[in-house]
Amino acid sequence: MAGEDGDGAVHQPLDAKQKDESVINNNGDNDVKVLKNDEEKDSGVPSAPASREGTPPPLPPRRKLLETPDRRPPTSSGALTLPRSTPRSAARPPLQSKATTALSLADIHSHAHVNEGSYSNSPASRQLSLGGLRTAHSGHGSDGDETASVISYAPTMEAGTDVESMLGDVLRDRSTPGWVPFSPRKGVEEGSLFPDDPDFEEAFEHEFDELDDITSDGLDQDAVVVQWKAKLKHFMILSFAGKPIHSRHGNDQLITSSIGVVQTLISFYQGASEELRGFTAGGVRFVVMSRGSLNLIAISKLGESDQQLRTQLDSLYQQILSTLTLPVMERMFKNRASTDLRRPLQGTETLLSALADGFTRGSPSTLLSALECLKMRKTHRNVINNTLLKTRSENLLYGLIVAGGRLVSVVRPRKHSLHPGDLQLIFNMLFEAGSVKAGGGENWIPLCLPNFNNTGYLYMYVSFLNLDKPLEDITERPQSSGGTEEEVAILLISTEKEGFFELRQMRDDLVKQLGKNGSLEIIKQAVRRGRPACTDIIPGTVLRHFLYKSRGNVQFIMPSFEPAFSDPVARRRLITLYMHLHTALHSRPVHPKIHHSTSTTHTSLAWSTPVFELYAVAPANTQRAALAQAANRLIQYVRREEERVFIIGGAVF
Amino acid sequence: MAARNPQGGRPGASNSRFAQFKLVLLGESAVGKSSLVLRFVKDQFDDYRESTIGAAFLTQTIALDESTTVKFEIWDTAGQERYKSLAPMYYRNANCAVVVYDITQASSLDKAKAWVKELQRQANENIIIALAGNKLDLVTDSPDKRAIPTADAEQYAKDSGLLFFETSAKTSENVKELFTAIAKKLPLDQAGPRSMRASATRPGVDLRPEAHSTQGAGGCNC
Ligand SMILES: Nc1nc2c(ncn2[C@@H]2O[C@H](COP(=O)(O)OP(=O)(O)O)[C@@H](O)[C@H]2O)c(=O)[nH]1
Numbered sequence: 001m002a003g004e005d006g007d008g009a010v011h012q013p014l015d016a017k018q019k020d021e022s023v024i025n026n027n028g029d030n031d032v033k034v035l036k037n038d039e040e041k042d043s044g045v046p047s048a049p050a051s052r053e054g055t056p057p058p059l060p061p062r063r064k065l066l067e068t069p070d071r072r073p074p075t076s077s078g079a080l081t082l083p084r085s086t087p088r089s090a091a092r093p094p095l096q097s098k099a100t101t102a103l104s105l106a107d108i109h110s111h112a113h114v115n116e117g118s119y120s121n122s123p124a125s126r127q128l129s130l131g132g133l134r135t136a137h138s139g140h141g142s143d144g145d146e147t148a149s150v151i152s153y154a155p156t157m158e159a160g161t162d163v164e165s166m167l168g169d170v171l172r173d174r175s176t177p178g179w180v181p182f183s184p185r186k187g188v189e190e191g192s193l194f195p196d197d198p199d200f201e202e203a204f205e206h207e208f209d210e211l212d213d214i215t216s217d218g219l220d221q222d223a224v225v226v227q228w229k230a231k232l233k234h235f236m237i238l239s240f241a242g243k244p245i246h247s248r249h250g251n252d253q254l255i256t257s258s259i260g261v262v263q264t265l266i267s268f269y270q271g272a273s274e275e276l277r278g279f280t281a282g283g284v285r286f287v288v289m290s291r292g293s294l295n296l297i298a299i300s301k302l303g304e305s306d307q308q309l310r311t312q313l314d315s316l317y318q319q320i321l322s323t324l325t326l327p328v329m330e331r332m333f334k335n336r337a338s339t340d341l342r343r344p345l346q347g348t349e350t351l352l353s354a355l356a357d358g359f360t361r362g363s364p365s366t367l368l369s370a371l372e373c374l375k376m377r378k379t380h381r382n383v384i385n386n387t388l389l390k391t392r393s394e395n396l397l398y399g400l401i402v403a404g405g406r407l408v409s410v411v412r413p414r415k416h417s418l419h420p421g422d423l424q425l426i427f428n429m430l431f432e433a434g435s436v437k438a439g440g441g442e443n444w445i446p447l448c449l450p451n452f453n454n455t456g457y458l459y460m461y462v463s464f465l466n467l468d469k470p471l472e473d474i475t476e477r478p479q480s481s482g483g484t485e486e487e488v489a490i491l492l493i494s495t496e497k498e499g500f501f502e503l504r505q506m507r508d509d510l511v512k513q514l515g516k517n518g519s520l521e522i523i524k525q526a527v528r529r530g531r532p533a534c535t536d537i538i539p540g541t542v543l544r545h546f547l548y549k550s551r552g553n554v555q556f557i558m559p560s561f562e563p564a565f566s567d568p569v570a571r572r573r574l575i576t577l578y579m580h581l582h583t584a585l586h587s588r589p590v591h592p593k594i595h596h597s598t599s600t601t602h603t604s605l606a607w608s609t610p611v612f613e614l615y616a617v618a619p620a621n622t623q624r625a626a627l628a629q630a631a632n633r634l635i636q637y638v639r640r641e642e643e644r645v646f647i648i649g650g651a652v653f
Numbered sequence: 654m655a656a657r658n659p660q661g662g663r664p665g666a667s668n669s670r671f672a673q674f675k676l677v678l679l680g681e682s683a684v685g686k687s688s689l690v691l692r693f694v695k696d697q698f699d700d701y702r703e704s705t706i707g708a709a710f711l712t713q714t715i716a717l718d719e720s721t722t723v724k725f726e727i728w729d730t731a732g733q734e735r736y737k738s739l740a741p742m743y744y745r746n747a748n749c750a751v752v753v754y755d756i757t758q759a760s761s762l763d764k765a766k767a768w769v770k771e772l773q774r775q776a777n778e779n780i781i782i783a784l785a786g787n788k789l790d791l792v793t794d795s796p797d798k799r800a801i802p803t804a805d806a807e808q809y810a811k812d813s814g815l816l817f818f819e820t821s822a823k824t825s826e827n828v829k830e831l832f833t834a835i836a837k838k839l840p841l842d843q844a845g846p847r848s849m850r851a852s853a854t855r856p857g858v859d860l861r862p863e864a865h866s867t868q869g870a871g872g873c874n875c
């Protein structure tokens with residue numbers, strides 16, 4: 001029976017040769033460089049020795065810049081000074097030839113958001129973020145000719161004129177002055193960094209609720225459609241032939257009518273280049289992306305840029321490949337264009353939904369395409385690395401220790417790196433979706449890591465550690481008091497389909513050794529400590545939260561969301577702010593090196609150098625000098641602690 | 654229920670026996686394989702359970718009688734088509750199999766029959782197969798939900814030499830009975846009363862059956 005079934009044999013072991021080629025092909029920008037030895041091989045990412053974190057090397061040659069003849073690259077000190085000028089509503093800073101101690105003022109974009117909600121942009125900022133949307137792809141190789149970008153954006157002009165409506169109904173109430181000096185929410189001692197927005201809060205609260213069944217409770221279809229429309233974010237995946245493959249909200253019955261519309265729109269946009277395939281309708285942003293035989297659609301009221309939505313769609317696509325592999329999926333469609341892909345994907349719906357919900361909640365890792373590590377002393381991490389190397393079994397490809405989505409240690413072959421996108425799929429499966437979580441015991445999971453090799457499967461051994469009794473036989477996934485954040489998993493990946501017992505033995509050896517040499521205790525303490533608060537990192541800092549990405553290491557650090565962003569709504573708004581900052585930094589024709597903006601409730605900063613990207617937020621009344629000083633102190637902190645907060649090198653064999 | 658932790662077993666009475674067997678669960682997706690295992694191993698049940706990804710490996714030790722302890726090493730497989738080519742790896746060395754169908758879904762018995770056929774053709778010659786018609790609780794209140802009459806499945810099981818139970822992972826009806834019946838049918842004599850500890854020195858690479866390897870002088874289940 002097994003062999004007789006046509007689409008049964010999806011598993012093709014992948015031979016080593018295949019693997020090597022694909023890895024070489026895939027050494028793209030986003031490979032986790034820390035996991036690689038030969039960093040300079042990675043084109044695309046400026047190769048900066050890790051020890052120079054915070055000390056930017058000279059900038060690469062600049063593109064032709066029309067309006068700022070007096071730009072200078074930052075000095076090597078990397079220190080930041082923000083101009084003292086009052087917040088301006090114009091996106092363009094004044095041209096000044098006077099040098100600051102660090103960056104030329106022309107590099108700084110500052111503008112104010114006046115009386116705005118967290119999602120609503122003032123005209124000035126709207127212009128700014130539209131510049132971002134419009135030129136999402138023009139950053140490289142373009143001449144920086146703004147007029148050209150505007151023209152090229154013409155088909156999606158509606159979006160350009162209408163960011164407010166794109167934010168949707170939930171943002172209606174923005175005439176209310178946003179400043180809420182003393183939020184009644186507990187845990188927040190000072191003013192909230194975002195204005196009250198009850199409509200958004202209401203919508204977000206129900207975002208992840210299941211829709212009612214059309215048949216049950218005598219609810220008519222209209223009522224369900226209302227629920228459906230109230231969702232802030234939808235993802236749909238259709239086959240080229242228009243067959244539904246996945247929809248985050250709503251069953252076939254409900255979305256059939258939308259599919260017709262979407263198919264029409266897709267054909268309308270068929271010829272258009274990817275950047276143009278976004279539009280605004282009914283106050284909602286639509287982005288369509290084609291990949292192979294699939295069309296993926298994001299529908300969002302959350303205010304992401306098209307580029308950011310495309311990154312999310314790409315991740316969903318990678319998840320599908322991870323289940324099927326590219327050749328198998330393409331063969332299915334080649335054999336029958338009307339193939340219903342839901343059958344072969346059966347059981348992975350929850351993985352797609354968990355990914356989607358992660359994006360809706362807001363994922364710093366996806367935004368930055370980077371990984372987060374568990375902070376620990378270098379010597380401690382070295383002991384763990386060495387233990388992994390010592391206990392490594394013959395057919396191991398990658399070995400990882402992961403604590404609640406944060407990497408503790410990695411062992412890998414010299415010539416193979418790990419891609420953050422692949423790790424994200426794995427972390428999503430283990431820490432977000434319930435499938436493995438609920439299963440108990442140990443798991444043996446065939447999966448394709450599409451950025452590693454999208455044509456074949458790898459096999460992953462997974463077991464979760466009980467940190468209180470790590471040496472005990474595993475009979476079930478331990479319940480940890482701290483939720484998924486505190487769960488520690490051992491992942492051992494092999495090309496060997498039948499390698500389960502070999503890797504299981506390695507796991508036993510590894511855990512035993514880690515127990516003996518005290519590493520388990522160290523991991524346990526680090527996990528229980530959690531992320532430090534901003535003020536633990538820099539006593540008395542004005543910063544309330546930040547994201548720091550080390551480009552060279554493709555890793556990021558961030559402080560705890562507590563206390564300022566402990567509830568999911570505040571967290572989502574913070575991520576949205578980061579998304580706007582990220583867009584401002586990445587997609588203007590003139591790459592600003594620094595972007596500074598203020599609103600009535602917060603002030604924020606984005607700073608990019610070849611070595612790092614920094615996004616930070618502070619209360620509204622924060623003085624610029626204080627913000628700049630805080631950023632500089634943070635850079636110093638990272639420089640000092642980089643070998644603890646990042647995995648540099650890892651264990652290589 | 655039975656002892657959770659076989660490691661806790663101390664050398665007990667000299668006539669105690671300890672045997673270890675490999676068991677595999679097969680059957681269509683969503684019939685309740687994982688739920689049956691979770692009921693058996695953890696005595697838990699979730700009304701909403703996500704599909705198994707790949708396969709899960711669990712162990713459970715039960716006391717057959719005062720002197721006999723049986724440890725099951727259980728492969729809970731995902732029923733999906735795309736994992737089918739991996740199935741032989743899980744049943745190849747299995748001593749016993751539970752093939753599960755959903756008594757409210759007619760097609761799931763056909764799938765179960767196909768698995769039985771495959772096992773009889775490809776698996777261990779002496780494999781003990783149990784057929785489990787799951788979700789018995791669903792027909793208790795509304796008998797019209799039943800799609801497969803007990804007698805039909807029973808007759809099929811008898812003709813094919815299978816153990817047969819109708820079970821409910823939800824109410825735990827017949828779950829323990831199912832696994833106990835399997836344990837009783839397994840060839841315990843081959844699992845000698847005394848032997849070396851197997852676990853630490855096991856050669857890792859293959860999925861060799863560990864049944865018939867024995868451990869310690871028998872676990873006590875107090
Ligand atoms: N009413 C009822 N539901 C069950 C029973 N066993 C499993 N289920 C439900 O059926 C669904 C599929 O179960 P699962 O164990 O994941 O099936 P598997 O795919 O065969 O492993 C889940 O929603 C379970 O809650 C049962 O005995 N009675």
Ligand SMILES: [Mg+2]
Pocket residue numbers: 683686687688704705729730731732
């Ligand atoms: Mg299952």
